[in-house]
Amino acid sequence: MAEHAPVLIMVAVLLPPRSLDALGLLVEERIVRTPFGNVGPLALRRTGSGQSLWVQPYSGLPTRTDPRATIYAARALGIQRVLTWDTGVAVNHALPRGQTVVAVDVIDATRQQPGTFFKAAGFEALVGLGESVESATFCPDATNALHALFPAAPPAVIVGVDGPRRETAAEARAYRALGADVICPNIAPEVFLARELGICFAAIVTVDAYSRDQVREALEGEVRSGLEHAMAHLPEVAQRLSAPRTCHCAT
Numbered sequence: 217m218a219e220h221a222p223v224l225i226m227v228a229v230l231l232p233p234r235s236l237d238a239l240g241l242l243v244e245e246r247i248v249r250t251p252f253g254n255v256g257p258l259a260l261r262r263t264g265s266g267q268s269l270w271v272q273p274y275s276g277l278p279t280r281t282d283p284r285a286t287i288y289a290a291r292a293l294g295i296q297r298v299l300t301w302d303t304g305v306a307v308n309h310a311l312p313r314g315q316t317v318v319a320v321d322v323i324d325a326t327r328q329q330p331g332t333f334f335k336a337a338g339f340e341a342l343v344g345l346g347e348s349v350e351s352a353t354f355c356p357d358a359t360n361a362l363h364a365l366f367p368a369a370p371p372a373v374i375v376g377v378d379g380p381r382r383e384t385a386a387e388a389r390a391y392r393a394l395g396a397d398v399i400c401p402n403i404a405p406e407v408f409l410a411r412e413l414g415i416c417f418a419a420i421v422t423v424d425a426y427s428r429d430q431v432r433e434a435l436e437g438e439v440r441s442g443l444e445h446a447m448a449h450l451p452e453v454a455q456r457l458s459a460p461r462t463c464h465c466a467t
């Protein structure tokens with residue numbers, strides 16, 4: 217009998233080996249086959265308080281799994297809520313390295329990643345021809361839970377990019393002028409794909425670099441301590457996000 221674990225944490229952050237053990241004991245590892253390729257291994261973990269959750273190391277490199285495969289696999293596992301933890305480049309000059317922010321909106325600047333299921337064979341029925349797709353982004357309830365659990369984390373507008381190329385100074389100024397705070401490689405198009413399949417999506421981002429248009433000193437250890445702080449809260453995040461859904465993301 218498979219365990220019910222309604223939450224997936226996608227860890228797009230480089231961490232020391234074994235640090236994921238803070239998210240609980242490893243119960244099972246699984247590879248999920250999807251029409252868009254295999255996903256995994258995903259790890260099922262159980263926290264000290266008995267909460268089960270799925271954990272997936274995740275990379276924004278161009279060699280990554282098709283984002284559609286990742287989100288399709290989440291649905292196949294019965295996951296209702298996805299939390300992505302990414303690192304990002306601050307274009308907002310007020311954000312220091314090591315600062316964690318809560319994603320509240322997104323500008324999609326990706327070009328290579330398939331950003332919708334609707335063009336995939338077998339998925340046409342999800343939307344009527346000629347209809348535009350609702351551009352709902354982050355789950356309001358899950359995002360509110362993140363605000364409560366990370367009270368020192370400001371709300372942030374994310375720019376989703378393909379990577380691995382870093383932004384130019386001109387792009388950084390342009391993103392900032394558009395209202396963005398942080399550039400991230402692992403949030404778009406995943407956020408849109410999740411919502412197409414009725415999955416809640418929320419994200420936190422830990423700033424690990426300054427954009428090319430800034431000259432700011434990078435201090436030793438500031439990113440590491442920021443990551444440790446965020447990591448320490450993740451078991452509680454998993455517990456909060458496992459509560460029954462009252463949002464409208466599934467419709």
Ligand SMILES: [Zn+2]
Nearest residue numbers: 355416463465
């Ligand atoms: Zn939701």
